[in-house]
Amino acid sequence: MPWLDVHPRTIRTGLASVAIAAAGLLLSSTADAAAQGVTLFLVGDSTMADKPVLPENPERGWGQLLPLYFEPDVRVENHAVNGRSSKSFRDEGRWNAVLDRVRPGHWVIIQFGHNDQKPDEARHTDPFASYTENLKRYVSETRERGARPVLATPVVRRRFDAQGVLRPTHGDYPEAVRKLAEECDAPLLDMTARSRDLLRRLGKERSQGLFLWTSPGEYDRFPDGNADDTHFNALGATRMCDLAAAEIREKIPELAARLRSPR
Template sequence: MKNAEAAGLPTLDSGQAQQVGKQADRDQELSLAEGWRFDFGPGDAAEGYRSVTPDCRYNADKGYGFEAGGSVYGRDRRLQDDWGMTAEAGSMAAPEGDAVGTRLRASFCIPLGAVFRVDLPDGTYMVTLLAGDELADTHTVVKAGGSKRMLPPVRTVAGQFVEHRFSVPVYGGMLRLAFLGKAPRVNALEIVPAPQTLTLFLAGDSTVTDQPASGYPYAGWGQMLPALFKHDVCVDNHAVSGRSSRSFIEEGRLDALLTRLKAGDFLLIQFGHNDEKADPQRSTDAHTTYKEYLRRYIDAARAVQAHPILITPVQRRYFDEEGRLLDTHGEYIPAVRELAGECGVPLIDLAEKTRALLEQAGPEGSKELFMWTLPGEYLNFPAGTEDNTHFQETGAARIAVLVAEAVRELRLQPLLMYLR
């Protein structure tokens, strides 16, 4: 194989090569600043957009595409009319003369349980989704990382196109968006850096955490919370299953959270389930060490002028013979209430709110909130489960609504004005 000089092609000396490398870096920085724009569906991409066809599979060199698994189909609604003439199906939905808008609306992907991956530097991003179909009603559910509900279900009627925005944190150099629903559509995505976005951080245990998609319908209330806020708020959930107020700190998880926590952000803190256990690595005393560890979260947030909020632990599903909920947390609930008063910290009393919710649902109705599933009901739990501590998606969504309700009751600004 001939080298460039032997082939008569222009060559670069070391100085020129260095300049080319610097220009490539500047081009990449410009791309990062402007964001990424993707046009989904068959055919050529709209001007200024990258094409994502149904067979666009992820590879590291390209840095984006659909991951293996799931199914992706596509339509281009530029149809043939009765006389064989080409008609632009999206032309009535976009403003007159908007060629890019018309093109984006004319074609789309139908991702059935598919995950679209984009390699991005770690940080906070705002995502804009365009969804709709000229000829059919649509129903699309968007989850980040496979499980975190980012929007309420996106519904459109035939001929309607909508834009929805949400903010999302990126870790590990990638953003993974799962698309589900009864009739999902993705026409276009735009992803732009949003480092100054107000962030709502969560520290907690399995009742709060983002449960993996492989555990569906198992869910923590934190993974359902993003759908309740507008794009002005990014929910960054650091809760991890099995952690107590003590082990979360001693494993360095609070320190990791603090690397992103900034002035004006919020930190929601809910522990208790694992503090109560007789485990020397996790246990705390309700009257002493439990409050001492919780105080460290409060002090750390205030040190960077962020806003800490204490949350009492959610109730477990245990009833007495008269249908009244039995408390399993003992002194841990009053300890959180006392600490909130001592430190002047807002308190979301989820223990009380979930007690009222479960008693209203009753011993049988409350099973639909928790991981009580029948054999064969869910693929991930073929033998069924009877779990009185952890929620399925329905229950997690109800708890997230209770958290949003508390934000309204406490009038926590600016979170209050950013609720959907």
């Protein structure tokens, strides 16, 4: 693809216009969703969450742009929240709020892992113990309401070593999700594998253009600039959506049929 050979600074100059256009399409898609159409719920952390666009903000979660990929009769409700783990999202009552809205025929994409690694008591889980048990409950409770759960592994962080090799940062959490998906016979969006392969292809320098890097004075929000290798800008969130759509096309034919057709 042509943009892969563009320097990250050049890429960023077009993000404002991309974001404005995307916002318009997003509002149109949501407003036009039919009452009896498909509803897709998203639960997860900051890499998936909706981010404010005003005052101007370069950060986007990949779930924020996902409505643009579906036909108008698909309504996406993004309940992902910054800093939450599979434990804290439930403990704070956020999962119950989602369950109150879930109906038969709905879909729920579940992606945690970034904050389950954190050492604090409020968020930490063990990959093959409490993390797996938490996700299993999300799956079973979704099914109890007649809805269909989809498990997703966490997107990778941009961590390259001195030799330019991308290093894993999520430990056993992605593998725990893969094993649970198989055990529960739930669709799996392997965002870890897809995003890892993308960053490897781009390499250390070009992959920076997907993440929340800004120059001093570029945004009032980051007067001294910003160097964030976990969260995405508009382009990075779009590329993560590309990967999610590819996984959906490959693994979930019912949802794949609802993706927008090429115009």
